[in-house]
Structures are given as C-alpha cells and as structure tokens.
Amino acid sequence: MVFGRLPSFLNDASTDVKKMFRVIMYNRTMNYDVKKQELSKLAEQILNKKQLTDFKRYLEERERREREFKEKVNNLSPAAKEAYEKLQRLKAERAKIMEEMTDDVRKELRQLFRKSKKRE
Incomplete structure (x- = not known):
C-alpha cells in the first residue's frame, strides 16, 4: 500500500x-x-x-x-508468479536497506546517481 x-x-x-x-x-x-x-x-x-x-x-x-x-x-503462470514473488522480495529488501542507512549515506548515494553538469 x-x-x-x-x-x-x-x-x-x-x-x-x-x-x-x-x-x-x-x-x-x-x-x-x-x-x-x-x-x-x-x-x-x-x-x-x-x-x-x-x-x-x-x-x-x-x-x-x-x-x-x-x-x-x-x-499468473507458475513462472510469472515465481518472478513476481522474487521481485516482491527484492523490493522488501531494498526498502529495508534504505530504511537502515543513515541520512549521510543516503545523500552520498543520491549524489552518485545525479547527473553531473560536466558529463552532459
């Protein structure tokens, strides 16, 4: 939800x-x-x-x-259902990792994925 x-x-x-x-x-x-x-x-x-x-x-x-x-x-077909369940587990794991990281780490990772004006 x-x-x-x-x-x-x-x-x-x-x-x-x-x-x-x-x-x-x-x-x-x-x-x-x-x-x-x-x-x-x-x-x-x-x-x-x-x-x-x-x-x-x-x-x-x-x-x-x-x-x-x-x-x-x-x-869903068995194969599609299995893939869906794997994706749901990954989604939950990602959320857990995000929740556990500090604000400093979160900011650092955000910077990593931001486009640099120099690269454009």
Missing part, C-alpha cells in the same frame, strides 16, 4: 494528522495488512466522525482493489 498522494479523507485534517498518516502510508517495510491495521487504529484514535466515515469508505475501496490484484497474481 503505497500512495501517490494523500486520500481525500485527509483533506480537512491538520498538518500533524496528515503527517501521522503519511508515516504509515509511505512506509515501504510494512506489508498491506500491517498498514491497514495501523491506519485503522490511527483513524479510530484521531479522526472526526466525517473523516472516519470517509476513511472507512476509502479503506473498502482499497481492499476491493487489493483483492482484485491478488486474484490477478493467483492467475
């Missing part, structure tokens, strides 16, 4: 509330079920009634999409 932008149930939320949701939503080391559980717990604690209703509607839609995706994965 990675999100391109914050969902509409957070439109009227404070910056602090948005930040709390963002921390969970953009965490690449949590799987879908853990994120859903953590988001639901947070929603129950801090959202107002309207936001909570909108959150539940949003979550139902996400779950529907997740079920559809899982069905597509289940319908």
